[in-house]
Amino acid sequence: xxxxxxxxxxxxxxxxxxxxxxxxxxxxxxxxxxxxxxxxxxxxxxxxxxxxxxxxxxxxxxxxxxxxxxxxxxxxxxxxxxxxxxxxxxxxxxxxxxxxxxxxxxxxxxxxxxxxxxxxxxxxxxxxxxxxxxxxxxxxxxxxxxxxxxxxxxxxxxxxxxxxxxxxxxxxxxxxxxxxxxxxxxxxxxxxxxxxxxxxxxxxxxxxxxxxxxxxxxxxxxxxxxxxxxxxxxxxxxxxxxxxxxxxxxxxxxxxxxxxxxxxxxxxxxxxxxxxxxxxxxxxxxxxxxxxxxxxxxxxxxxxxxxxxxxxxxxxxxxxxxxxxxxxxxxxxxxxxxxxxxxxxxxxxxxxxxxxxxxxxxxxxxxxxxxxxxxxxxxxxxxxxxxxxxxxxxxxxxxxxxx
Amino acid sequence: xxxxxxxxxxxxxxxxxxxxxxxxxxxxxxxxxxxxxxxxxxxxxxxxxxxxxxxxxxxxxxxxxxxxxxxxxxxxxxxxxxxxxxxxxxxxxxxxxxxxxxxxxxxxxxxxxxxxxxxxxxxxxxxxxxxxxxxxxxxxxxxxxxxxxxxxxxxxxxxxxxxxxxxxxxxxxxxxxxxxxxxxxxxxxxxxxxxxxxxxxxxxxxxxxxxxxxxxxxxxxxxxxxxxxxxxxxxxxxxxxxxxxxxxxxxxxxxxxxxxxxxxxxxxxxxxxxxxxxxxxxxxxxxxxxxxxxxxxxxxxxxxxxxxxxxxxxxxxxxxxxxxxxxxxxxxxxxxxxxxxxxxxxxxxxxxxxxxxxxxxxxxxxxxxxxxxxxxxxxxxxxxxxxxxxxxxxxxxxxxxxxxxxxxxxxxxxxxxxxxxxxxxxxxxxxxxxxxxxxxxxxxxxxxxxxxxxxxxxxxxxxxxxxxxxxxxxxxxxxxxxxxxxxxxxxxxxx
Numbered sequence: 050x051x052x053x054x055x056x057x058x059x060x061x062x063x064x065x066x067x068x069x070x071x072x073x074x075x076x077x078x079x080x081x082x083x084x085x086x087x088x089x090x091x092x093x094x095x096x097x098x099x100x101x102x103x104x105x106x107x108x109x110x111x112x113x114x115x116x117x118x119x120x121x122x123x124x125x126x127x128x129x130x131x132x133x134x135x136x137x138x139x140x141x142x143x144x145x146x147x148x149x150x151x152x153x154x155x156x157x158x159x160x161x162x163x164x165x166x167x168x169x170x171x172x173x174x175x176x177x178x179x180x181x182x183x184x185x186x187x188x189x190x191x192x193x194x195x196x197x198x199x200x201x202x203x204x205x206x207x208x209x210x211x212x213x214x215x216x217x218x219x220x221x222x223x224x225x226x227x228x229x230x231x232x233x234x235x236x237x238x239x240x241x242x243x244x245x246x247x248x249x250x251x252x253x254x255x256x257x258x259x260x261x262x263x264x265x266x267x268x269x270x271x272x273x274x275x276x277x278x279x280x281x282x283x284x285x286x287x288x289x290x291x292x293x294x295x296x297x298x299x300x301x302x303x304x305x306x307x308x309x310x311x312x313x314x315x316x317x318x319x320x321x322x323x324x325x326x327x328x329x330x331x332x333x334x335x336x337x338x339x340x341x342x343x344x345x346x347x348x349x350x351x352x353x354x355x356x357x358x359x360x361x362x363x364x365x366x367x368x369x370x371x372x373x374x375x376x377x378x379x380x381x382x383x384x385x386x387x388x389x390x391x392x393x394x395x396x397x398x399x400x401x402x403x404x405x406x407x408x409x410x411x412x413x414x415x416x417x418x419x420x421x422x423x424x425x426x427x428x429x430x431x432x433x434x435x436x437x438x439x440x441x442x443x444x445x446x447x448x449x450x451x452x
Numbered sequence: 453x454x455x456x457x458x459x460x461x462x463x464x465x466x467x468x469x470x471x472x473x474x475x476x477x478x479x480x481x482x483x484x485x486x487x488x489x490x491x492x493x494x495x496x497x498x499x500x501x502x503x504x505x506x507x508x509x510x511x512x513x514x515x516x517x518x519x520x521x522x523x524x525x526x527x528x529x530x531x532x533x534x535x536x537x538x539x540x541x542x543x544x545x546x547x548x549x550x551x552x553x554x555x556x557x558x559x560x561x562x563x564x565x566x567x568x569x570x571x572x573x574x575x576x577x578x579x580x581x582x583x584x585x586x587x588x589x590x591x592x593x594x595x596x597x598x599x600x601x602x603x604x605x606x607x608x609x610x611x612x613x614x615x616x617x618x619x620x621x622x623x624x625x626x627x628x629x630x631x632x633x634x635x636x637x638x639x640x641x642x643x644x645x646x647x648x649x650x651x652x653x654x655x656x657x658x659x660x661x662x663x664x665x666x667x668x669x670x671x672x673x674x675x676x677x678x679x680x681x682x683x684x685x686x687x688x689x690x691x692x693x694x695x696x697x698x699x700x701x702x703x704x705x706x707x708x709x710x711x712x713x714x715x716x717x718x719x720x721x722x723x724x725x726x727x728x729x730x731x732x733x734x735x736x737x738x739x740x741x742x743x744x745x746x747x748x749x750x751x752x753x754x755x756x757x758x759x760x761x762x763x764x765x766x767x768x769x770x771x772x773x774x775x776x777x778x779x780x781x782x783x784x785x786x787x788x789x790x791x792x793x794x795x796x797x798x799x800x801x802x803x804x805x806x807x808x809x810x811x812x813x814x815x816x817x818x819x820x821x822x823x824x825x826x827x828x829x830x831x832x833x834x835x836x837x838x839x840x841x842x843x844x845x846x847x848x849x850x851x852x853x854x855x856x857x858x859x860x861x862x863x864x865x866x867x868x869x870x871x872x873x874x875x876x877x878x879x880x881x882x883x884x885x886x887x888x889x890x891x892x893x894x895x896x897x898x899x900x901x902x903x904x905x906x907x908x909x910x911x912x913x914x915x916x917x918x919x920x921x922x923x924x925x926x927x928x929x930x931x932x933x934x935x936x937x938x939x940x941x942x943x944x945x946x947x
Contacts, residue, residue, distance in 0.1 A: 130741070134741065134745075155744075155746065156744035156745070156746045156747060156905075185745070188745040188746070188748070188749050189745040191740060191745070191748055191749070191752065192735065192739070192740035192741075192748065193740070193741075335741065336706065336741060336742050336743075338744050338745050339744060340706075341706070341744075341912055
């Protein structure tokens with residue numbers, strides 16, 4: 050290297066992973082060099098401090114790269130028919146410019162995955178989800194007049210979440226913010242680039258998701274970061290988001306439930322009724338995948354349920370087993386957290402019937418604590434909670450409040 | 453809109469007529485809708501029969517329908533390398549070396565015993581894969597007992613050979629030769645597997661279940677059989693309509709509501725039994741929108757490539773074999789030198805080519821002077837498609853092979869009619885033109901026939917039943933799918 054020439058910063062990509070559209074920007078900020086594998090892309094776990102990042106979600110605003118999500122474009126005369134055949138909800142009612150949270154099931158009524166559908170036009174729908182679904186979509190669409198395309202790499206996406214997110218967008222002259230209701234989306238311009246702005250997110254808070262071309266990613270990022278200066282904008286990693294999503298009551302595949310396409314043991318699958326998503330199953334629409342099995346399942350109480358529980362004291366019940374009368378094992382915890390915002394010790398747990406019904410008494414979790422290399426076992430009371438742990442009116446207020 | 457019916461049966465082939473007969477006996481008067489201008493399906497076209505030999509009809513069904521149709525045993529002829537004709541009737545062999553004859557007879561008896569033990573399973577619906585009812589368990593237990601009856605050695609032998617290939621069995625037990633060709637043909641006829649393909653002993657056993665391996669031709673041939681079946685339907689109050697192709701099966705509230713014909717006519721009925729191929733019934737007439745994606749996938753992935761071309765030769769005089777043996781109406785002639793020749797013919801077809809030396813079976817209708825030939829291992833979609841040149845090439849190859857066995861053949865031929873597997877596919881709406889509406893393969897038999905999740909005749913849409921050759925036990929002219937399917941429909945009504 051010639052003398053005096055500065056070494057150009059070269060973004061580091063962990064071995065075996067791919068650099069996403071925001072990698073250069075994320076790498077520059079990633080003081081911890083914590084990366085995880087998300088669909089083959091390098092995704093930050095934590096950039097400097099998980100707690101700071103978490104509190105930014107609830108008090109300021111945050112930016113999280115969601116580009117690795119799987120995205121499929123379903124287009125053609127039968128697009129609505131095919132998506133309606135795929136998912137359990139009736140999406141015939143979904144108007145252009147609206148988003149819906151959906152789940153889809155296999156022929157036995159077991160959940161394959163969840164995701165969101167964006168109604169782009171009458172004959173054009175985009176599906177976003179966690180796991181690759183192209184083969185499944187093509188099976189569902191066989192015999193119908195549609196074209197399905199994996200557009201995962203054609204769209205870069207950011208989640209802008211937090212109470213100051215609307216104010217931040219206002220300074221960028223995004224007027225649409227005033228009338229976008231939750232689950233609405235609209236085309237906007239940020240840094241003169243075309244961006245699709247949807248009022249959706251994984252935090253249960255006021256927030257938006259921004260969908261753009263990968264080549265515009267850098268410009269949009271810079272515009273957001275610059276405007277974010279005065280709104281406490283922080284780029285965050287996955288760990289902080291995970292805290293927020295537990296509080297918000299969103300399920301995470303592979304943690305809270307297993308896709309029936311990946312489960313090897315038949316009893317590891319779960320039905321919408323077991324996941325507490327019975328409200329998402331519309332029996333009054335034309336045939337959809339798993340309908341007949343779901344009708345049969347709806348006739349009898351589920352074998353177990355995924356429920357929200359609140360645990361006594363402050364030690365999170367991570368990986369804990371749940372007991373009835375401190376004796377009989379009746380379930381297990383999937384996600385657990387001391388919620389700093391709710392000031393409650395919260396968790397999700399699979400509980401066997403009949404203990405999974407609200408009001409079940411004498412339920413205990415077995416928590417293991419390590420204190421200076423020595424393990425302690427604690428039994429703490431827990432009870433089933435039906436209301437969302439974190440819910441704030443600013444999430445849905447339209448127009449959103451400013452700061 | 454026409455008058456509503458109690459039940460509709462799609463297809464007036466022998467399975468459709470057996471099913472209609474059975475329903476009519478239970479006072480459900482069915483309307484049988486046939487797309488073509490004749491009844492009897494592949495048996496029924498007087499001018500050109502796709503299946504000229506209904507030899508495996510189960511006598512149980514004729515009894516159940518009160519049809520009194522005597523059956524005549526058929527003999528199979530095959531030429532030895534010396535030109536002498538070997539005659540096999542039942543398990544008896546004449547015209548060849550005593551040692552060879554004895555070896556064959558012994559093997560045939562052994563296979564017949566094993567087939568007999570399995571036979572009960574084919575008359576009943578297949579056991580299901582999840583959650584058996586008491587009745588199913590009882591029937592499984594009965595089959596189990598019959599299998600135990602084979603004795604320890606017999607059962608072990610059955611388990612050993614059932615999934616093996618027929619070529620190995622021939623090599624081990626009788627040595628390859630004209631008698632080997634016979635077994636190899638019986639094991640593979642109609643399908644897309646050669647004698648060396650694994651699992652070819654099972655179709656052979658399947659074929660032997662009716663009449664303990666003895667081929668029986670109903671007296672009066674296919675015409676008499678079709679007539680007897682149709683008259684049973686009509687005297688019991690059923691109706692058969694020809695030239696009435698079904699376009700759609702109608703569904704309301706996840707229940708079958710009737711059918712819509714190609715003509716636009718709508719006929720309502722709460723019960724629809726289809727003898728059309730599974731793919732035709734489910735994906736074309738019903739439509740994937742009423743079915744789960746996995747079900748549709750399994751249906752469209754069914755192996756059903758047919759490999760039989762049918763040729764009719766009008767002859768000026770009765771054909772005689774090289775040693776002077778006359779071919780009569782109760783004879784079946786197999787033209788193949790040995791099992792290896794059958795495999796060689798398959799090799800070409802496997803890669804979409806025409807075999808240089810096709811293997812075939814033939815029968816002679818003396819009344820009409822017609823030699824009907826089923827040429828085996830002719831691909832449904834050959835490389836380059838079915839051109840006129842290719843059709844002529846096939847005709848020439850078939851004629852050449854026949855002329856080796858019937859020396860005067862080329863002089864006797866007045867005219868030729870050819871139906872390729874593709875012609876059969878179009879004419880009878882059978883994907884791949886497959887005789888059995890689906891390959892006889894271990895993964896497409898019993899509870900996996902026509903495919904997993906569709907094996908108990910009841911389809912996911914309430915009131916729709918499959919009872920054609922695609923359903924268990926499937927294939928040949930046995931009548932069993934029609935019989936079992938109708939019984940499943942009757943049981944469904946009672947529930």
